[in-house]
Amino acid sequence: MSATTGRRAGRRAVTEPPLRVLVMSHMHPAVSKGGAEIAAYQMYGALRASPAVEATWFLAASGGRVAGRLGARLTQPFGPDEYVYSGAGFDHFVHANPDPEWPGELRRLLEDLRPGIVHLHHYANFGVETLLTIRNALPNARIVVTLHEYLAICNHFGQMVKRPGLALCDRATPRDCNRCFPERSEQDFFLRELYLKRFFRLVDRFISPSRFLAGRYAAWGLPPDRIEVIENGMPGAPGATATTPPPDGLTIGFFGQISRLKGIDVLFDAAALLDDARVTGLRIEVFGDHSGQPPEFRALFEARLRDAPKSVQLHGPYDNARVGSLMRSVDAVIVPSVWWENSPLVIQEAFLARRPVICSDIGGLAEKVRDGVDGFHFRAGSPRALAALLRDLARDPQRLRGMSAGIAIPPSLDETVAATLRLYRAPETVNPPRTVAATMQEANA
Numbered sequence: 001m002s003a004t005t006g007r008r009a010g011r012r013a014v015t016e017p018p019l020r021v022l023v024m025s026h027m028h029p030a031v032s033k034g035g036a037e038i039a040a041y042q043m044y045g046a047l048r049a050s051p052a053v054e055a056t057w058f059l060a061a062s063g064g065r066v067a068g069r070l071g072a073r074l075t076q077p078f079g080p081d082e083y084v085y086s087g088a089g090f091d092h093f094v095h096a097n098p099d100p101e102w103p104g105e106l107r108r109l110l111e112d113l114r115p116g117i118v119h120l121h122h123y124a125n126f127g128v129e130t131l132l133t134i135r136n137a138l139p140n141a142r143i144v145v146t147l148h149e150y151l152a153i154c155n156h157f158g159q160m161v162k163r164p165g166l167a168l169c170d171r172a173t174p175r176d177c178n179r180c181f182p183e184r185s186e187q188d189f190f191l192r193e194l195y196l197k198r199f200f201r202l203v204d205r206f207i208s209p210s211r212f213l214a215g216r217y218a219a220w221g222l223p224p225d226r227i228e229v230i231e232n233g234m235p236g237a238p239g240a241t242a243t244t245p246p247p248d249g250l251t252i253g254f255f256g257q258i259s260r261l262k263g264i265d266v267l268f269d270a271a272a273l274l275d276d277a278r279v280t281g282l283r284i285e286v287f288g289d290h291s292g293q294p295p296e297f298r299a300l301f302e303a304r305l306r307d308a309p310k311s312v313q314l315h316g317p318y319d320n321a322r323v324g325s326l327m328r329s330v331d332a333v334i335v336p337s338v339w340w341e342n343s344p345l346v347i348q349e350a351f352l353a354r355r356p357v358i359c360s361d362i363g364g365l366a367e368k369v370r371d372g373v374d375g376f377h378f379r380a381g382s383p384r385a386l387a388a389l390l391r392d393l394a395r396d397p398q399r400l401r402g403m404s405a406g407i408a409i410p411p412s413l414d415e416t417v418a419a420t421l422r423l424y425r426a427p428e429t430v431n432p433p434r435t436v437a438a439t440m441q442e443a444n445a
Contacts, residue, residue: 018054022115026122028060035345036148039232040121046417058082061125073105094195097127110137119144128199135202146207152196153220159339209343210364233416249281250397253330258290263336269383275309282394289317327353332400335359338381348410356403374407
């Protein structure tokens with residue numbers, strides 16, 4: 001397998017030695033459009049264009065969506081500097097990879113590429129033991145992990161909401177987790193936490209896209225001085241504001257995945273309350289897809305859609321390349337999530353389109369949206385609170401339309417890459433030379 005370097009001719013001279021970076025993601029955006037994999041791939045592309053980087057590669061797990069080649073764990077279906085790992089099962093409880101071929105395959109790749117930085121945008125599908133494989137193969141390399149969701153903390157898909165009612169959860173203890181998952185003992189959860197933290201000790205620095213997420217992981221036990229808050233940057237320039245204004249009345253847009261956790265039920269319940277109160281001049285347009293949700297939810301959503309007020313209209317899936325123009329066709333973007341979101345891409349997309357955001361008053365949502373400046377907050381999970389806010393805004397749409405000029409511009413991808421490069425080179429991230437024996441001792445401590 002060729003280890004092409006993608007060197008670029010005509011680079012300007014740099015004062016520090018150029019970097020060699022391997023970016024890893026739990027999925028490839030060619031087959032999965034989640035925020036983590038998109039952010040990872042955008043980072044990979046920006047690093048390739050940076051004069052401070054000599055060579056960059058992208059390694060994604062297939063997640064069962066890319067056909068593997070018989071007898072091979074690594075393939076290159078998307079380009080000479082992009083690799084895809086076809087796994088053989090995954091333990092989602094402890095995020096362990098039982099594939100006996102993976103450590104050897106990864107080690108050979110690492111020894112071939114020789115990156116000085118290995119930046120994981122997820123450990124899912126690879127397994128946390130991958131951190132030990134990297135450290136054994138490249139004792140002097142720097143390992144950086146970008147945190148997404150709360151997967152290490154919470155066994156409920158990393159969402160930190162309780163089963164079965166989706167009530168917000170603000171801590172993870174063996175007893176609390178056992179109440180959500182009675183099929184697992186308190187001892188199981190105690191050992192799960194020890195297992196994950198054992199491998200996290202091998203990480204030089206963690207990146208969190210929000211202060212809220214960083215705080216949750218620090219409270220869980222990661223050293224706060226090893227967590228850096230760097231927002232995911234957005235490619236391109238801010239969207240033009242001189243667009244055709246929406247028609248008379250107020251138009252609110254929902255964008256993204258349609259699911260219970262994204263608060264679609266809260267939105268529909270609020271719309272029903274507004275319809276019962278005979279509130280006029282308000283439209284709710286839903287852009288998104290529910291086809292990947294469990295059958296029970298799909299059936300419930302389709303039934304609710306049939307009974308929804310006329311003010312609600314479903315537009316279905318959309319090409320993400322059109323999201324800016326679609327968002328500029330509405331007065332505001334709504335994010336009614338019922339879980340502690342980290343740093344949802346939809347907020348940055350809305351701000352880039354110069355549209356205010358109406359969101360739940362929790363987690364990364366409340367952190368990213370300044371109430372009364374970039375949009376408005378409402379009490380999470382409360383259809384009545386949302387209906388009251390939308391009723392007031394429908395009576396005075398100019399409250400939203402007048403916000404456009406003051407909306408915070410999200411960081412650019414270039415700004416995020418610059419901050420990440422500084423982190424790569426920061427002295428405290430540099431490991432002293434390690435022997436394999438010392439590495440094993442650290443991981444087993």
